Amino acid sequence: MKFENCINKSTLTCRRSWPVSCLLVLLGTLYGCGSSAEIPEVYTNLVATSGTVTLNGKPLPSAAITFIPVGHEAVRRAYGKTDATGRYELMTPVRGRAIEDSKGAIPGKYQVMINKLRMPDGSDVAEEVTDADAMEKGAVESLPAIYSDPEKTRLTADVSKAGEQGTEINFDLKAK
Template sequence: MRNLLIPLVLCVTFAGCGAQGPATIPVSGVVTFDGKPLSGAMITFVPQGDTSGRGGLAQTDDEGKFVARTQDGKTIEGIAGLVPGQYKVLVNKLVKPDGTLFVPTEEQAPIDANAREVIPLPYSDFERTTLTAEVNEAVQPLTFELRSRRS
């Protein structure tokens, strides 16, 4: 009996058994490019500083709107969103030579499809991105207004 109690006590003490991770906060928003909704873009939220978790992902719809989810796409405590904290944000959109949207798969990488990035480096490159987001209880829909180099 004692051997059974030890794992149970440890589980309750460290609150790790069955836990899905830290609670998330719903995060949504819109992305525009030169003032127009940006459709088909992938948004990556990369945790910074003390922010826990693995970050999150979202994809914009035809109106440039998105709803962010954790990296694995799961909801935590029934809420789709992100763990509170600071994030570096990347916006990427890959297109094929014919101009159609390219979505990478395990079978085909961007280089294999001759896909190219259409979003400027200040938004699409991890080292150069100027986009950030703070996720907390007061988070409002996020707005990312991207500009081409010509604008």
């Protein structure tokens, strides 16, 4: 008898929890669907944003540039890297969008951070080496905190949709 009571109790418990489990699975599926395929409208109006970064009047190659939105927590940061001539182009990575469709920045005001890592011997970090790997090998920030620290940077930018050519924003950094 005790065995039958256990079977009946476990069957009853299973019958009660089964609909709840199905509901949780259904809600999880619905929550995960749709939202990832839809790109928020704010990300469909990216403005081509580029420029040149110089240090003491000379091009600053291999520097990372980050545009941090001011007053808009929901807006993503825009990123770029300077080439040998100090030129950069920004992109705003958005899940579900190809890289070529992510070029540019969302119109608005930004705080700007520019970073340039150097190896302990003073050389530039090799192009194929990630920043994390370079830092493990002793690479350090070479730019003053007023450019490279998100808490101390004085650099700002305003990306606007004014021109069809995009927005050109140049930075002339000064260091001793």
